[in-house]
Amino acid sequence: MVLTDVAVPVPLRQSFTYRAPIKLQPGVRVLVPFGNRRLVGIVVGEASAVQASGKLKDIAEILDEHPVLNGTLLRLGLWLSQYYHHPVGEVLHTMLPVKLRQGVPCEPEPETCYRLNCELAEQRTALKRAHRQLACLEHLRDGAQNAVQLKASFSPAVINALLEKQLIVAFDKAVEPQDWQQNLNPNGQPVPDSEQALAITAINQSANRFAPFLLEGVTGSGKTEVYLQAIEPVLKSGKQVLILVPEIGLTPQTVNRFRNRFGIEVGVLHSQLSDSARLRVWQQAKDGELGIIIGTRSAIFTPLCRPGMLIVDEEHDESFKQQDGLRYHARDLAVRRAQAENLPLVLGSATPSLESLNNALTKRYGHLQLTRRAGGAQTTRQHILDIRDQPINYGLAEGMLTVMRQHLEQGNQVLVFVNRRGYAPALLCHHCGDTVTCQRCERPFTVHRAHQRLHCHHCGAVKPVPRQCGHCHSNELVTAGVGTEQLEQGLSRLFPNAPQVRIDSDSVRGKDKLDGILEAINQQKFQLLIGTQILSKGHHFPHVTLVVVVDCDGALFSADFRAAEKLAQLVTQLAGRAGRASKPGEMWLQTHNPQHPLLQDLVNNGYAHFARHGLLERQCSGLPPFQSQVAFRAEAIQAEQAYDFLCQVRSLTDGEAEVQRLGPMPSLLEKRQGRFRFILILQSGQRGPLHRLLHRCLPAVTALPLAARVRWSVDVDPTDF
Numbered sequence: 001m002v003l004t005d006v007a008v009p010v011p012l013r014q015s016f017t018y019r020a021p022i023k024l025q026p027g028v029r030v031l032v033p034f035g036n037r038r039l040v041g042i043v044v045g046e047a048s049a050v051q052a053s054g055k056l057k058d059i060a061e062i063l064d065e066h067p068v069l070n071g072t073l074l075r076l077g078l079w080l081s082q083y084y085h086h087p088v089g090e091v092l093h094t095m096l097p098v099k100l101r102q103g104v105p106c107e108p109e110p111e112t113c114y115r116l117n118c119e120l121a122e123q124r125t126a127l128k129r130a131h132r133q134l135a136c137l138e139h140l141r142d143g144a145q146n147a148v149q150l151k152a153s154f155s156p157a158v159i160n161a162l163l164e165k166q167l168i169v170a171f172d173k174a175v176e177p178q179d180w181q182q183n184l185n186p187n188g189q190p191v192p193d194s195e196q197a198l199a200i201t202a203i204n205q206s207a208n209r210f211a212p213f214l215l216e217g218v219t220g221s222g223k224t225e226v227y228l229q230a231i232e233p234v235l236k237s238g239k240q241v242l243i244l245v246p247e248i249g250l251t252p253q254t255v256n257r258f259r260n261r262f263g264i265e266v267g268v269l270h271s272q273l274s275d276s277a278r279l280r281v282w283q284q285a286k287d288g289e290l291g292i293i294i295g296t297r298s299a300i301f302t303p304l305c306r307p308g309m310l311i312v313d314e315e316h317d318e319s320f321k322q323q324d325g326l327r328y329h330a331r332d333l334a335v336r337r338a339q340a341e342n343l344p345l346v347l348g349s350a351t352p353s354l355e356s357l358n359n360a361l362t363k364r365y366g367h368l369q370l371t372r373r374a375g376g377a378q379t380t381r382q383h384i385l386d387i388r389d390q391p392i393n394y395g396l397a398e399g400m401l402t403v404m405r406q407h408l409e410q411g412n413q414v415l416v417f418v419n420r421r422g423y424a425p426a427l428l429c430h431h432c433g434d435t436v437t438c439q440r441c442e443r444p445f446t447v448h449r450a451h452q453r454l455h456c457h458h459c460g461a462v463k464p465v466p467r468q469c470g471h472c473h474s475n476e477l478v479t480a481g482v483g484t485e486q487l488e489q490g491l492s493r494l495f496p497n498a499p500q501v502r503i504d505s506d507s508v509r510g511k512d513k514l515d516g517i518l519e520a521i522n523q524q525k526f527q528l529l530i531g532t533q534i535l536s537k538g539h540h541f542p543h544v545t546l547v548v549v550v551d552c553d554g555a556l557f558s559a560d561f562r563a564a565e566k567l568a569q570l571v572t573q574l575a576g577r578a579g580r581a582s583k584p585g586e587m588w589l590q591t592h593n594p595q596h597p598l599l600q601d602l603v604n605n606g607y608a609h610f611a612r613h614g615l616l617e618r619q620c621s622g623l624p625p626f627q628s629q630v631a632f633r634a635e636a637i638q639a640e641q642a643y644d645f646l647c648q649v650r651s652l653t654d655g656e657a658e659v660q661r662l663g664p665m666p667s668l669l670e671k672r673q674g675r676f677r678f679i680l681i682l683q684s685g686q687r688g689p690l691h692r693l694l695h696r697c698l699p700a701v702t703a704l705p706l707a708a709r710v711r712w713s714v715d716v717d718p719t720d721f
């Protein structure tokens with residue numbers, strides 16, 4: 001018997017010791033008894049015999065011959081568990097595709113196929129009355145088909161009937177390993193300009209060693225082209241490339257660009273993939289059958305048998321940070337992984353996060369800059385529109401409408417951005433001023449005209465639009481502010497001849513639908529594009545010449561210290577959608593604060609300048625990236641419980657001189673779904689003391705009686721409050 005440590009998916013910050021019949025390799029899955037359940041655990045190593053062996057249980061079943069997590073990924077998982085102070089079993093489970101968490105075999109299963117087992121001509125008379133069966137036989141006339149394909153066209157009853165009569169037979173086809181290297185055939189690459197060439201050379205000189213780069217390139221400067229040319233020698237040497245992109249950036253256009261350049265299959269991993277499809281890509285990547293894998297956040301866990309390079313595109317994007325469970329940041333993890341596997345890593349963005357920019361400016365990362373747009377396109381001119389005292393139609397000032405009219409008359413496309421979906425962000429009483437609010441979140445309901453409902457965007461509550469004010473019973477209820485629905489309605493009145501499309505998470509559900517709309521936009525089927533954030537992310541709209549931001553005042557006064565950075569990224573990314581080589585573009589920002597220094601800096605000096613200035617400010621005010629933070633969050637139906645819990649946490653963290661503590665204070669969203677939310681921030685100039693402190697006090701925090709009564713979590717390097 002060998003004592004073995006197993007990480008089990010339970011919310012406990014430890015692994016468990018079991019008895020195994022043989023020595024098991026770390027990273028192998030086993031089925032173990034746990035309480036009165038059986039769980040899929042992962043072997044993390046041999047255990048010391050110090051444990052009281054009498055009480056130890058036996059492993060019930062060994063699920064793998066070879067580890068599902070290789071040495072590097074397993075070590076990365078253990079590091080993750082330490083760094084994010086998250087239960088190790090849950091971390092290792094998060095790293096695996098759902099199917100493997102459930103215990104299905106890791107090796108690809110052979111495909112079941114069907115082929116004809118009869119003379120078709122004879123059956124044409126014999127099966128005259130069984131149309132579907134005959135049709136199925138005809139279907140197999142030209143060769144075998146796999147079960148999935150055949151079942152898409154014929155019911156199980158038909159197939160089973162034919163199997164019983166032995167007119168068709170089933171057989172297993174082994175999954176053929178793909179040899180992408182033979183098909184590798186780079187083609188159609190443009191000559192890089194001098195800045196691109198410099199970047200490509202720098203990256204290529206760093207093959208086979210840990211070398212992180214920040215590729216800071218203005219929108220449309222050819223960053224993707226740099227990725228494409230930088231990975232060519234990597235692929236040619238037989239190594240694999242993993243590319244992370246934001247969820248919304250994973251379009252067929254992106255994938256096709258890589259596929260077409262190299263003529264090889266590209267593995268794609270995103271959240272809407274079925275569990276089996278995800279497992280298949282995972283297996284192929286692990287077995288080295290894919291040269292290029294493109295995926296969203298969790299793709300960072302994809303095993304690579306011959307890793308050659310990591311790329312994180314739009315590295316500033318918020319979607320790389322997981323906001324529940326294991327709250328990891330995929331970009332930060334990419335740095336860690338590149339280090340562990342000795343790989344070059346490229347973080348690319350037109351609007352780098354202040355964290356990455358700081359690492360580049362302090363020379364921890366190589367800094368590659370692309371300052372010009374590719375193909376001679378001009379940068380979008382940005383203007384501020386002072387709308388104080390201006391008459392406003394559907395959120396748009398008279399002067400704004402004039403500019404829009406000009407662009408539309410020239411046959412160009414106009415993009416109108418508003419950060420609210422729905423009809424209006426609030427419904428209020430014209431008589432007493434009372435706002436209709438969600439009781440559970442204490443925030444105004446958003447009015448949705450399409451189905452005459454009020455929606456709470458924080459908890460999802462829905463209710464009919466009331467006729468009367470709940471406070472004074474006046475029946476004069478009016479909407480306040482503008483959302484996408486209202487803009488759509490207004491613009492169709494103001495510009496009846498311009499075909500328009502609204503793009504927000506209400507109108508666009510599902511990836512396919514978005515992809516279809518994006519294509520229709522580029523075929524100029526629409527002239528007015530109205531939408532939310534979705535429009536700002538990475539798409540190229542060659543016919544858009546004007547971008548309008550309806551309102552940027554909200555973000556100027558936010559209590560979140562990252563709000564300015566996020567607004568600057570949003571505005572810059574939006575501006576980047578407009579203006580290609582043949583059509584110069586312009587952008588207008590409507591505001592009541594035209595002199596605001598942030599807006600002035602952004603519009604006159606651009607993101608690069610704004611961001612460097614922003615870093616100085618962060619340094620002066622002692623904020624990340626110059627300080628490390630950890631957030632304790634708690635929420636409860638009774639506010640005192642959440643607050644008291646965090647006060648107790650605060651006293652448990654006493655006595656660490658190098659750690660500053662802020663709070664507990666209410667979260668930015670103070671109440672959600674009927675629960676009051678509080679936050680306690682621990683902050684330090686050094687990570688070391690923070691981690692030591694967490695390590696020391698978490699067991700005591702977990703043991704607090706209130707810990708069982710409130711919902712609480714630890715978030716290392718939090719990005720929202």
Ligand code: ADP
Pocket residue numbers: 190191192193196217218219220221222223224225226374375
């Ligand atoms: P980014 O990723 O920075 O947005 P892309 O790589 O998509 O930029 O490039 C923008 C456009 O310019 C694309 O249509 C691309 O094909 C083109 N392009 C990029 N580099 C070059 C180059 N060196 N010569 C000509 N066209 C280029």
Ligand code: ZN
Pocket residue numbers: 429430431432433434469470471472473474
């Ligand atoms: Zn009222």
Ligand code: ZN
Pocket residue numbers: 438439440441442456457458459460461672673
């Ligand atoms: Zn609500």
